[in-house]
Amino acid sequence: MNPIDTQEALKSFDLDPRLLYEAISYSTEDYLYIIDMKTDMALISDNMLRDFDLPDRLFKGLIPHWRHLVTERDLPSFDESIERMLSGKTDEHDLEYQVHNRQGGHLWIVCRGLLKRDEHGEPLLFAGAITNLERKGKVDAITGLFTHSKCLQILDRLLLREQATGGLLLLGLDDFTRINSLNDHAFGNGVLRHFAQTLQRLLPDNAAAFRFDGDEFAVVIDDADRSTMESLFRTVHAFSNRTQAIDDTSYFCTVSGGIVMIGEDGNTGLELVKHAESALEESKHGGKNTVSFFSSSLSQDKLRRFELSDRLQASVFDDMDGFSLHFQPLIEARTLRIAGAEALLRWKADGFDDVGPDEFVPVLESYGLIASVGRWVFEQAALQCAAWNRLHDDFIMNINISYLQLLESDFVPFVQRTLEATGASAHRIVLEMTESYFVTDLEALRTTFERLRKLGIQLAMDDFGTGYSSLGMLSQSPADIVKIDRLFIKNIQAEAFNRAFIDAVIELCHSVNIKVTVEGVEERIELDTVRAIGADIIQGFLVSRPVPAAEFETRFLSTEAVDEEMPA
Numbered sequence: 001m002n003p004i005d006t007q008e009a010l011k012s013f014d015l016d017p018r019l020l021y022e023a024i025s026y027s028t029e030d031y032l033y034i035i036d037m038k039t040d041m042a043l044i045s046d047n048m049l050r051d052f053d054l055p056d057r058l059f060k061g062l063i064p065h066w067r068h069l070v071t072e073r074d075l076p077s078f079d080e081s082i083e084r085m086l087s088g089k090t091d092e093h094d095l096e097y098q099v100h101n102r103q104g105g106h107l108w109i110v111c112r113g114l115l116k117r118d119e120h121g122e123p124l125l126f127a128g129a130i131t132n133l134e135r136k137g138k139v140d141a142i143t144g145l146f147t148h149s150k151c152l153q154i155l156d157r158l159l160l161r162e163q164a165t166g167g168l169l170l171l172g173l174d175d176f177t178r179i180n181s182l183n184d185h186a187f188g189n190g191v192l193r194h195f196a197q198t199l200q201r202l203l204p205d206n207a208a209a210f211r212f213d214g215d216e217f218a219v220v221i222d223d224a225d226r227s228t229m230e231s232l233f234r235t236v237h238a239f240s241n242r243t244q245a246i247d248d249t250s251y252f253c254t255v256s257g258g259i260v261m262i263g264e265d266g267n268t269g270l271e272l273v274k275h276a277e278s279a280l281e282e283s284k285h286g287g288k289n290t291v292s293f294f295s296s297s298l299s300q301d302k303l304r305r306f307e308l309s310d311r312l313q314a315s316v317f318d319d320m321d322g323f324s325l326h327f328q329p330l331i332e333a334r335t336l337r338i339a340g341a342e343a344l345l346r347w348k349a350d351g352f353d354d355v356g357p358d359e360f361v362p363v364l365e366s367y368g369l370i371a372s373v374g375r376w377v378f379e380q381a382a383l384q385c386a387a388w389n390r391l392h393d394d395f396i397m398n399i400n401i402s403y404l405q406l407l408e409s410d411f412v413p414f415v416q417r418t419l420e421a422t423g424a425s426a427h428r429i430v431l432e433m434t435e436s437y438f439v440t441d442l443e444a445l446r447t448t449f450e451r452l453r454k455l456g457i458q459l460a461m462d463d464f465g466t467g468y469s470s471l472g473m474l475s476q477s478p479a480d481i482v483k484i485d486r487l488f489i490k491n492i493q494a495e496a497f498n499r500a501f502i503d504a505v506i507e508l509c510h511s512v513n514i515k516v517t518v519e520g521v522e523e524r525i526e527l528d529t530v531r532a533i534g535a536d537i538i539q540g541f542l543v544s545r546p547v548p549a550a551e552f553e554t555r556f557l558s559t560e561a562v563d564e565e566m567p568a
Contacts, residue, residue, distance in 0.1 A: 155262065237254075
């Protein structure tokens with residue numbers, strides 16, 4: 001039996017077109033439109049009027065009205081598709097692009113329509129449907145970007161070309177969990193949306209952005225070399241590497257990147273994304289806020305990290321086996337006498353040589369172990385402080401803490417219990433946190449800071465000058481001590497800016513009763529310079545590298561050793 005001819009079937013299928021239109025509009029979530037091309041009158045579905053800024057269900061000039069809703073980035077492709085259809089090159093309109101909805105957001109759609117002509121070839125009727133891609137799971141509802149599957153589709157298409165060129169940049173927001181923890185998920189979604197919107201503005205015309213899971217975004221650039229890919233990351237990095245604000249709430253969230261080159265680093269889209277993940281992971285473990293290109297050696301590095309994470313977890317669960325504290329002396333700038341020490345975490349295990357904090361701390365953070373390790377560090381350092389206070393009455397112990405510890409509801413009670421159990425004086429304890437926490441998380445942490453200071457504990461702002469705070473914010477900060485980073489000490493005798501910067505910090509800090517510690521002093525001339533401009537405390541290799549407790553006590557806390565160990 002021959003198939004029934006569609007046109008013949010329709011002739012014998014007589015029904016009211018209005019009923020047909022109403023039935024179809026009711027049964028689909030798509031937006032429907034019909035345009036009488038002779039009169040330019042258009043009829044649109046109820047949901048289309050509801051969701052978009054259009055004048056009525058029946059009105060003239062749908063195409064120009066709709067064009068005003070198309071995002072500027074997509075206008076060229078929209079105009080080209082309409083022009084091809086109206087000029088007779090095609091009767092089909094089939095295009096994916098973004099439009100503005102009534103809420104002021106961006107919505108990814110696919111618009112499909114068919115133009116019917118009269119017997120003279122003149123446009124008669126144009127009708128079609130517009131699909132909201134978010135409802136199809138192809139577009140991320142939070143950011144309005146296409147998702148992982150669309151990215152793979154584009155990568156695979158680029159790989160089919162005879163000369164496959166271009167690159168994939170995978171971006172991951174650093175410490176994004178901190179944003180959610182300090183605020184809430186709604187605020188976190190706002191951060192993701194803000195980043196996505198900015199990312200799209202920064203992209204060249206031959207690039208497309210995608211939202212992956214969590215805090216990851218991908219950018220695919222056609223016909224790009226390694227220099228182009230790195231340059232794009234630097235552009236995104238410059239935007240992210242500063243304090244942002246949403247609804248008057250500030251936050252600080254840097255970005256890391258991993259880059260693969262299309263045609264070099266993988267044969268399929270899945271393989272390229274996998275290798276980009278490895279490169280991004282390398283950046284994360286290398287200190288974050290940087291970018292890495294994929295290379296085969298990353299596989300070996302990844303294997304080492306897996307082995308390292310297994311051993312670290314075993315060490316933590318085995319009563320901190322392999323962990324220890326080393327102590328770096330703090331000396332009074334005026335007298336060059338011992339003032340205290342900074343407690344620094346170290347780890348050793350068979351088969352792993354020279355594993356520094358820069359390598360093992362990110363692993364502890366990623367496995368959720370840093371809080372329990374941080375408590376152990378505080379307990380051990382407080383115990384040591386109490387012992388050394390018996391040898392040196394006003395000995396100060398500086399202890400590094402993470403923001404994750406501060407977020408724990410029982411952190412302050414834990415500190416209080418530990419001080420009572422160890423016999424350490426709160427007035428001899430200094431808690432160190434990096435500058436970015438004081439700058440961007442101050443409001444969220446202010447209550448905890450106040451409770452710690454009421455106990456008598458001092459707060460130190462570490463790495464001052466490496467972030468994006470202003471000198472003026474020091475007067476509003478709860479910090480008792482500011483630690484100036486080594487970056488400004490190096491070549492201080494030759495760098496006029498470094499000298500002026502430290503001079504200004506010291507003068508301002510002293511005016512609001514904040515003491516200044518200068519870190520990274522390695523040369524005698526650096527020591528003389530920072531003493532001359534009024535630093536309070538000196539720390540650095542010129543005095544000593546971090547050493548075990550027994551060696552520290554022998555070298556710095558015995559009466560005979562003190563004068564011999566201080567720089568002459």
